[in-house]
Amino acid sequence: MPRPFLLLTTFLLATLGCRYDHLPEPELEQAPGPVRERFLHLGHTYVPYLTYQDIDTFVERADYSRFAAVMLGGDLFPNTSLDPATLQWADSIFDFRDEKTLWAIGNHDYDDPWRVRDLVGRPLYYSWYHNGITFLVLDTQDSLSNIVGDQLLYARAVLDTVQESKQVFVLTHKMIWMADNGPLQAMIDSVSNGYYGSCFFCVNPNNFYTDIYPLLVQLKDRGVGVWCIAGDIGYKVRRFEHRTADDIRLLAGGMCSLCGGDNYYLEFSWTRAENRLEYSYRPIETLVE
Template sequence: KHKSISPESGRYIFLGHTYHWYSNDRIDFRIQSLDLKDYEMILLGGDICSESSHSDTSLLHIDSIFNISNPKVLWAIGNHDLRNGNLALIEKYTKRKSYYAKSINGLTFLVLNTNFGHTNLSTEQKEDEYKNQLQLISNLSDTITKSSHLIVLSHNVVWKDLDSTSRTFANVSKPYSFSADSSISFITDIYPNLIKIQKKNIDVIWIAGDIGKWSKNYSFKSVDGIQFLASGINNTMFLKNPDKHPNPPKDKVLIFNYDKESKKLNWNFVDLNFLYFLSQLKEKGYPETKADSLCLQIDSLYRNQEEAISVYSKRIKNTKSWLNKVKEKAHKRDIPLKEMIYRDARFLNDKMRKEKLNELYQLIPNPLFYQTNNSTKHLE
């Protein structure tokens, strides 16, 4: 029925704002192609379809991809998940409420619903739900003891009072408050509980999924050591008019690696196009070598996906062969690889030289970056 997930890999993937721009009930085609068996947990940051709960059609599609009743698939509800929809229908498929806390593998997860404003509940009922979540956070700050990390999942970037730059990254000009009630404040009603947990030597990480329209990844660490992250995608918006935006910002997903023995948790912001093309080539039988992987960096979506895959398949074969020869020459002559590249390229005609260099610099230096613990590094 759906793609299973790896039982013990220690790898988690966070996906936010995943809906296909031109469909109410479909997910971005690149997300659908991912091999989710590589991940032990799937963390959904909301806005999965444009109208996720409008009908069973959307939820059946979502469930076929993510198996949303699986206890290791966590979904923080977004505004599009409730637009023209029904929260009860989501809870029917997930078999749980839209906010809760649970422990898995020595980690505590707190999933929040910051979008009761998009339900048909009365004002009083909405405020009760928000206050119930505040109580849940408060109770957790009192009782949590054994976890190495607390990971909070929400759709909206609700910490605007803490970091003003979040206004730039969020999909809405002013990130939503946690509640429609202006008397409830993140900085006074929520943040002190996070500090209380952090002081127990439990690392607190809050992840939001409501970015992606222009800004694709966000990372901020407070003076109290609490980590805030956000990741989202949206580039299917450019499929109909790719020439107007030939180089949109690259859609990103968050990939976590958790070492259960050392209790260390690291995360990477990874280019979704990279994962998509890699999955397509793996389906066609190409080996997943480092050179293959690095060659798959692309700057924009292709209208003809099959043509793009064919082009990159040929580049892998041709460029890798030439690169191996250049590496061998550089090693024998004991000179830097870049210098050898330019020496070798001088023997090519101008057109060929430009073509080879353009291909090669998809491999060296590595163009894929990730951000971890507030530092930017090359992904090896």
């Protein structure tokens, strides 16, 4: 990376990332972690049509200490942040202050985003480095699915400074990567909870393919695995998988408890020494061992 650009990127991370107190990657590489680690992704965990504090019973009872990363795709409760008691209840389940809990906030979590920030102790977009993987969490409710302003500057800075990571996860609530992609856009209304349109919960026309995707392709060309994972799914289908022509994986997982049919969570198995990352959709019942 040219030194002037490196200095600029460092400045951006210092100014934008001062809210997190750490860079996305360590200055000195950490020793390899455990031989095998497990990561979890959950989306749309609330039980619809009941009270504002209802969440799937298996999600509520799970032991999340078994996972090295807990990725939450948003819409945890019907109105997660509307009432402080609900947010505290969610925190008692997921432990938002734990750095491994990565929450891509959704429209049902967005009643009071400042309350979320105060509790979690992080902005609504941030990054985390762990054992050879960079996790980038984006706020797709802000600016109607568009990643703009400081959030775009931050995302660029993180993705441009990936050096040690073997894998990169981009976590979102909305399936923003379905818009402006001909075959995928045609599927939005039959896959995503939010249909294609201009509303707050919709999958809106956005800048993912102009401003974010090219950076992901650059990483892939360097041999870094790239995974984009969304959580606004569950009412129509519970699982979604797509591999782009550039070998970037687009995944989504979400639930609809009491809606009938099976529910799933995404589990990843990571073996850093072999740079092997595998995933599977597992029945939600198996989350409670």
